[in-house]
Amino acid sequence: MLSTMQDVPLLISRILEHGSSIHGASQVITWTGDGEPARRSYAEIGVRAAQLAHALREDLGIEGDDRVATLMWNNAEHVEAYFAIPSMGAVLHTLNLRLPAEQLVWIANHAADRVVIVNGLLLPLLAPLLPHLATVEHVVVAGPGDRSLLDGARARVHEYEELVAGKPTAYEWPELDERSAAAMCYTSGTTGDPKGVVYSHRSIYLHSMQVNMAQSMGLTDQDTTLVVVPQFHVNAWGLPHATFMTGVNMLMPDRFLQPAPLAQMIEQERPTHAAAVPTIWQGLLAELNAHSRDVSSLTQVTIGGSACPPSLMEAFDKLGMRVCHAWGMTETSPLGTIARPPAHAVGTEEEFAYRCTQGRFPAGVEARLTGPGGERLPWDGESAGELEVRGSWIAGAYYGGQGAELLRPADKFSEDGWLKTGDVGIISPDGYLTLTDRAKDVIKSGGEWISSVELENALMAHPDVAEAAVVAVPDDKWGERPLATVVLKEGSTTDFAGLRTFLAEEGRIAKWQLPERWTVIESVPKTSVGKFDKKVLRRQYAEGELDVTQL
Ligand code: ADP
Numbered sequence: 001m002l003s004t005m006q007d008v009p010l011l012i013s014r015i016l017e018h019g020s021s022i023h024g025a026s027q028v029i030t031w032t033g034d035g036e037p038a039r040r041s042y043a044e045i046g047v048r049a050a051q052l053a054h055a056l057r058e059d060l061g062i063e064g065d066d067r068v069a070t071l072m073w074n075n076a077e078h079v080e081a082y083f084a085i086p087s088m089g090a091v092l093h094t095l096n097l098r099l100p101a102e103q104l105v106w107i108a109n110h111a112a113d114r115v116v117i118v119n120g121l122l123l124p125l126l127a128p129l130l131p132h133l134a135t136v137e138h139v140v141v142a143g144p145g146d147r148s149l150l151d152g153a154r155a156r157v158h159e160y161e162e163l164v165a166g167k168p169t170a171y172e173w174p175e176l177d178e179r180s181a182a183a184m185c186y187t188s189g190t191t192g193d194p195k196g197v198v199y200s201h202r203s204i205y206l207h208s209m210q211v212n213m214a215q216s217m218g219l220t221d222q223d224t225t226l227v228v229v230p231q232f233h234v235n236a237w238g239l240p241h242a243t244f245m246t247g248v249n250m251l252m253p254d255r256f257l258q259p260a261p262l263a264q265m266i267e268q269e270r271p272t273h274a275a276a277v278p279t280i281w282q283g284l285l286a287e288l289n290a291h292s293r294d295v296s297s298l299t300q301v302t303i304g305g306s307a308c309p310p311s312l313m314e315a316f317d318k319l320g321m322r323v324c325h326a327w328g329m330t331e332t333s334p335l336g337t338i339a340r341p342p343a344h345a346v347g348t349e350e351e352f353a354y355r356c357t358q359g360r361f362p363a364g365v366e367a368r369l370t371g372p373g374g375e376r377l378p379w380d381g382e383s384a385g386e387l388e389v390r391g392s393w394i395a396g397a398y399y400g401g402q403g404a405e406l407l408r409p410a411d412k413f414s415e416d417g418w419l420k421t422g423d424v425g426i427i428s429p430d431g432y433l434t435l436t437d438r439a440k441d442v443i444k445s446g447g448e449w450i451s452s453v454e455l456e457n458a459l460m461a462h463p464d465v466a467e468a469a470v471v472a473v474p475d476d477k478w479g480e481r482p483l484a485t486v487v488l489k490e491g492s493t494t495d496f497a498g499l500r501t502f503l504a505e506e507g508r509i510a511k512w513q514l515p516e517r518w519t520v521i522e523s524v525p526k527t528s529v530g531k532f533d534k535k536v537l538r539r540q541y542a543e544g545e546l547d548v549t550q551l
Contacts, residue, residue, distance in 0.1 A: 011173070011176055012083060012087050013086075013176075014205075016046060016049060016244060018245060019244030020042045020049075023042050023246070024042050024043030025247075026248065027039050027041055029269060030076050031252065033255075033261065046083075048080045049080045049084040050167075050168065050169055051163075054171060055158075055163035055167055060140075060158070062088070064089065065089065065091050068116075069108060070092065070117045070118075072117065073119055075143070075254045078252075079252075082183075082235075086182035086183055087171070088173065088174070091181045091182065092183040094185055094232040094235070097122055097125060097232065098528035099194075099528045111196060114135060117142060118139060118140070120145020123145050123149040126139070127149040130155060137156065178205070180201060183204065183235060184196055184199070184399060185235065187330040187331070195399075195412075197395045197399070202392070203392060204238070204333070207241075207333040207364075210362050211237070215362070216335060216340075217275075217324075219243070219248040220246055221248060223248045223249070224251055224269065224270065224273070225239060225250055225251065225271060226251045226265065226298070227240070229275045229276050229305070236275075237275055237328070237334055253265060257280070262280070263284060266293065266298055271297060272298065275301070276303070278305070278309065281303060286466075299321060300321070304326035304334070306532065307457065308325045309460040310352075323355070324338060324340065324355070325356065325359060326339065326359055331421075332419070336365055336421075337357075337362075339354065339356070339360065342360075357432045357434045358432075361389075364392055366389065366390045367388070367433070368418070369384075370386045379427040379431070380426075384424055386420060386421065386424055387427075388419060389421060422439045437452055437453055442472070445478045446478040452469075455470040456469060456470050456532075459503065464489050465499070466489045470483065470515065481517065482513070483537075483548065484496075484515040484518050485520075485521045486521070487523055487524060499518070500514055500551060516550055517548050518550075518551065521546070524537075
């Protein structure tokens with residue numbers, strides 16, 4: 001029997017229409033650095049998205065599933081592009097402005113971008129790449145910046161504001177197939193070549209509803225969210241779409257991502273929620289310790305992208321900012337798990353431990369653990385295996401580059417279509433995931449696994465340690481052993497032996513897992529999205545660039 005329900009496609013244009021009418025008064029607030037942010041209502045964003053779509057179609061000839069790329073910070077124009085491009089049926093491709101030039105070129109050519117919308121201040125980055133971007137016909141420049149950098153460019157250059165000015169204020173958004181491509185994002189390549197993930201209207205719509213659930217971020221129109229996570233990092237974790245469903249105001253930092261302006265914008269604009277990777281929060285914490293600010297509005301902080309050290313969570317709890325830890329990937333849109341503690345643990349000693357896990361799987365994400373021999377492992381909170389996931393907002397393939405050609409590499413997809421995450425962990429009987437490592441980062445010492453993340457968390461709990469990263473290095477006797485690289489706080493008096501004793505104290509780390517090799521570094525190298533770049537550390541060690549002490 002067929003259902004009797006209407007079959008209304010889940011489209012980005014519907015999220016836009018809803019947000020710009022029902023929540024028309026909500027705002028996108030873009031930080032400008034001069035203390036007076038630019039405020040634009042959702043109603044205005046709706047009008048300008050329609051105007052941008054007209055310009056893309058009528059002036060630039062965008063049609064079908066043409067790719068329109070953005071090379072932009074988080075700001076109102078980027079939100080307009082987020083809605084205009086997919087709503088008209090084209091594909092939004094967010095370019096990661098922190099990638100090395102050759103990767104950006106490779107990605108833009110692979111996606112066959114026809115247009116790049118760029119923030120003017122990023123022209124020094126784009127201009128030298130343009131001659132290598134074979135498919136780019138138009139560059140649209142938004143905001144301040146030196147346009148003369150584009151003199152002589154083969155692509156046609158347009159002003160964003162001139163393009164949208166005077167265009168009709170409404171657009172008849174097409175009734176698309178909800179499974180068609182809406183946006184694409186390449187993995188940041190922490191562990192390999194970038195791979196293109198293509199989100200559908202349907203996947204984004206369903207993911208946005210999940211982001212909005214009380215057991216996820218659970219924000220309402222009484223909230224303002226500070227979107228620190230870049231719009232080029234997995235759609236800013238779904239926030240721009242989710243907020244247009246619920247009318248949450250968005251505070252956009254633009255290029256002002258340093259701790260001092262972030263602290264200033266929190267004090268001035270009083271967001272209630274913020275989302276970013278741990279590195280950003282470490283920086284903000286140091287800033288708040290040095291210069292006190294009124295950050296009392298900010299009561300909810302979503303941290304993900306890499307493991308949130310428990311010490312960071314505690315420090316934020318003390319400031320009245322409650323951290324909610326979450327796990328995800330480019331391939332999972334990204335929300336895969338979120339660590340809201342279960343009712344029975346709230347107010348008990350167990351609560352903190354639950355909050356430190358990567359979190360619980362929502363209804364839309366199925367999970368299983370696979371052992372080294374391909375066997376299924378139980379959810380017993382002890383058996384560690386590779387996490388595999390499946391669901392409506394989980395990738396089932398990568399973009400191949402030739403029309404509809406898709407790639408399903410065997411190391412990333414199981415034969416029955418599950419995504420192999422490359423993350424190793426355990427799952428408790430009540431569905432909480434604890435990641436112990438990335439498959440590629442785990443330290444295999446004498447046939448046993450040592451979790452680099454566990455060592456890092458324990459080290460970062462030491463009062464003199466600002467940051468710590470642990471990588472596997474070759475060892476004649478054990479195959480691999482951990483190398484501890486630590487960033488010490490100013491004025492620290494501790495030495496390696498002291499740190500090692502600290503790790504061993506109170507059973508923090510088992511004796512056989514304690515690192516023998518130690519080095520002090522100035523800062524942990526970071527990837528384009530602010531994660532520890534262990535590839536760099538491993539290379540530096542291999543090439544003898546690190547001054548290693550053996551205990
Ligand atoms: P890349 O794979 O290039 O780093 P992604 O942003 O897609 O790009 O990264 C996804 C990976 O980030 C996950 O597979 C996982 O290893 C790591 N990750 C994300 N969130 C967390 C978290 N809360 N704890 C630990 N690791 C995390």
